[in-house]
Amino acid sequence: MNRAILRITRQRRVILEELRKVDTHPSADEIYEMVRKRLPRISLGTIYRNLEILSETGEIQKLETGSHLKRFDGRADDHCHIRCRRCDRLVDIFVHLGAELDDRIRGATDFAVLGHKLEFVGICPNCQDQAAEAPIATAG
Amino acid sequence: MNRAILRITRQRRVILEELRKVDTHPSADEIYEMVRKRLPRISLGTIYRNLEILSETGEIQKLETGSHLKRFDGRADDHCHIRCRRCDRLVDIFVHLGAELDDRIRGATDFAVLGHKLEFVGICPNCQDQAAEAPIATAG
């Protein structure tokens, strides 16, 4: 992927701006809808291409954990996420476990440890409230 | 997904047996190939349906972290994995960080924390050796 000098196109700039505006970790398709309000003729292909490039250069983060579709994060600094099991909402958590975790497993593997992907799973406050009103029927 | 009483079909049994034989965390397609040697007429659809059911009932684990395709783990007990960045091989690690990690973030979120997905990334011994002989060209 030896990329030459990047150009700052209108599309690339707007994609980054829109992604930086939110903390909702939208999917490519959701970003497409957001950007389309400002650039109605942009194509989904361009969205995908730019999200790929922006995450390669480290300006954004591609989140591939635990969902069938990719989500993107406008923040690239050290933080992790928690996903709601009911509504699939993904929220930032600023607890820094980073290097510590990696150190803890170095004795337990013969791999050279480079890093990790961590995502918590839970129920968000909204869905907790709904559950109180109308609990989800679990088999059994 | 309120499922009724499950039947133990020949297909379901063989899929589980084959998955339990290996510690390689195969994809659906790889499991298809393994099972086909014993049940040549089985279909990929049946493989997918059964892997889904078996992971719902907790007999196996569906691994969705950090790869474009799902992998499956015949062990359902508490352990995590490390993935090789070069060859994508996925290996078990038996360091138990489970409950401890969840406790550490309970103060930092208003979600009800249920658990987490954790996957380490590194370079496996094989690929380390290869790198020593012929280092991978990185852009620059």
Next chain:
DNA sequence: TTTGCTGCAAATCCTTTGCAGAGGT
């Protein structure tokens, strides 16, 4: 006998790609 499961094939969903023309630098 009941009804969950199977094989088959088509459908679906997300993502990537080829191409000719547009637009940054």
Next chain:
DNA sequence: ACCTCTGCAAAGGATTTGCAGCAAA
């Protein structure tokens, strides 16, 4: 002017699903 980027549309790969017949219980 050069060469990366874009829009369009088609391709791609993994997974899901409808259906009629099959087979556990």
